[in-house]
Amino acid sequence: MILQVDDRILLKAAQDGDLDAFEALVRRHQPAVYRVALRMLGSEADAQDATQETFVRAWRALPRFRHDSVLTTWLYRIVTRRCLDLIAARRPTEALNDTQPDPRLDPVHTAEQRARLQAVTRAIAHLPGDQRAALILREFEGLSYDQVADALNTSVPAIKGRIHRARLAVIQHTRGWR
Amino acid sequence: MNANPRRLPCGAEIEQLVVQVADTEPAADPAHQAHCPYCQATLRRLRDAWEDVHTLATQPVPIPPTLTAQIMARVRVLARHATDSILLGHPRGETRISHALVGRVIQRVALTVPGVIFASARPIAHQPPDPRRLSVTIRLVVAYGPAIEALVQAVRAIIDRRVPALTGAKLTHIDITIEDIATPTD
Numbered sequence: 231m232i233l234q235v236d237d238r239i240l241l242k243a244a245q246d247g248d249l250d251a252f253e254a255l256v257r258r259h260q261p262a263v264y265r266v267a268l269r270m271l272g273s274e275a276d277a278q279d280a281t282q283e284t285f286v287r288a289w290r291a292l293p294r295f296r297h298d299s300v301l302t303t304w305l306y307r308i309v310t311r312r313c314l315d316l317i318a319a320r321r322p323t324e325a326l327n328d329t330q331p332d333p334r335l336d337p338v339h340t341a342e343q344r345a346r347l348q349a350v351t352r353a354i355a356h357l358p359g360d361q362r363a364a365l366i367l368r369e370f371e372g373l374s375y376d377q378v379a380d381a382l383n384t385s386v387p388a389i390k391g392r393i394h395r396a397r398l399a400v401i402q403h404t405r406g407w408r
Numbered sequence: 409m410n411a412n413p414r415r416l417p418c419g420a421e422i423e424q425l426v427v428q429v430a431d432t433e434p435a436a437d438p439a440h441q442a443h444c445p446y447c448q449a450t451l452r453r454l455r456d457a458w459e460d461v462h463t464l465a466t467q468p469v470p471i472p473p474t475l476t477a478q479i480m481a482r483v484r485v486l487a488r489h490a491t492d493s494i495l496l497g498h499p500r501g502e503t504r505i506s507h508a509l510v511g512r513v514i515q516r517v518a519l520t521v522p523g524v525i526f527a528s529a530r531p532i533a534h535q536p537p538d539p540r541r542l543s544v545t546i547r548l549v550v551a552y553g554p555a556i557e558a559l560v561q562a563v564r565a566i567i568d569r570r571v572p573a574l575t576g577a578k579l580t581h582i583d584i585t586i587e588d589i590a591t592p593t594d
Contacts, residue, residue, distance in 0.1 A: 247536030249487060253480050260476060265469045278472055285479045289486065290497055290539045315499060346460045347467075369430070370465045394423050397430055401457040 237301045245292050252292075256285050259302065262371060263309045269366045270313035272355050280316065284309040306371070306381040310363045317359045346404070353403035354396075361396035368393050416446040429454040430461075487537060495539040496576045503576075507531035507542060510577045514544055517570045521562050523554040525590045534580060543581035549588045560584050 235254070243251035263284050267277035287308050295304065354362060360382070367378045368389075379389040415421055424436050429451065441447045486495060489504055496503040511529040518527035526549035534541035546567075550559055564582055572578060 245536070247487070249480070249484060252483065253476065256479050257476055260479070261469070261471050264471055264475065268469060274472070278475060278478070281475060282479050282482060286482050286486065287497065289483045290495065293538050293541070343463070347464050350460045350464050369461055394426060397426050398422075400461065401426075401454065404457055404460065 280312050314359045349404045353400040361392045364392040365396035418444050418446045429458050494577050510575050523551045523559045525549045541578045541580050545583045547587050552589045552591045
């Protein structure tokens with residue numbers, strides 16, 4: 231039954247101290263948070279840590295959450311900030327070889343497609359953190375330019391500039407396949 | 409792509425072509441684009457390259473099955489501690505300060521106000537549990553002479569100013585009771 235309850239109501243319950251309500255929010259939103267962390271950091275272990283830290287920070291900040299904000303944007307903001315801090319604090323990791331071949335393709339195409347997708351993953355891993363975050367939120371999470379700007383706490387023109395530079399860099403990095 | 413990173417030889421802006429492909433927007437100048445070999449060749453290359461990004465974006469990402477349990481285990485520990493201490497977050501862990509310690513700080517701050525002879529402070533956990541907020545009940549013995557209300561206001565002001573800075577606690581409610589008045593011979 232709790233699965234059908236709106237985020238807004240679960241949030242208010244969580245703010246009242248209802249941990250079951252908070253857990254329902256975790257289950258509902260952790261896939262998106264984990265996906266962003268994995269794309270940003272390129273490591274499953276680091277992505278799990280970043281996801282845990284995101285929800286722990288969210289729980290701590292619950293009393294300050296304003297209900298005129300959107301929960302998903304708020305969570306995206308926390309996880310990207312966490313990932314950018316981690317990226318800034320360490321050397322770039324190798325891109326994650328997480329690409330799975332499309333099982334509908336024959337083996338020859340599967341190997342070729344896997345290599346092309348890995349090239350894209352590597353290209354994204356080489357992007358500066360701010361471009362990487364903007365590109366991932368736009369292209370992989372499907373956020374609008376306004377939503378990306380809100381999540382990254384900057385202007386829409388700035389976000390469009392970052393995304394354009396990121397797109398060009400990814401295209402040029404993978405051009406060897408064409 | 410040519411030496412000018414912003415435009416094709418025909419003058420078309422590369423950024424617009426990228427947006428056209430990535431955001432599936434209509435062409436800015438469809439009449440030109442339909443017959444321009446530069447635009448057509450660039451669009452083909454962009455679509456080829458962007459197809460792989462789109463394929464990667466639509467691939468499912470398996471979520472570790474134990475992740476929710478790990479998250480909630482940490483949150484439940486924090487929730488338990490919120491009833492007897494405040495929590496200050498840090499990128500590499502948590503700092504906990506017991507309510508009892510916050511009470512001692514409040515007591516010492518209150519004693520710095522001229523005219524306060526004795527102070528005791530009892531912190532009370534915020535309801536619902538909150539990492540930083542708490543209330544406090546303060547009992548004072550004050551010197552005879554100064555106006556009591558002005559003295560109490562001075563105690564409130566210095567506690568509001570000093571205690572959050574010293575401890576990180578956010579005091580949502582401060583109740584003050586004057587228990588007694590001390591004269592110079594007491």
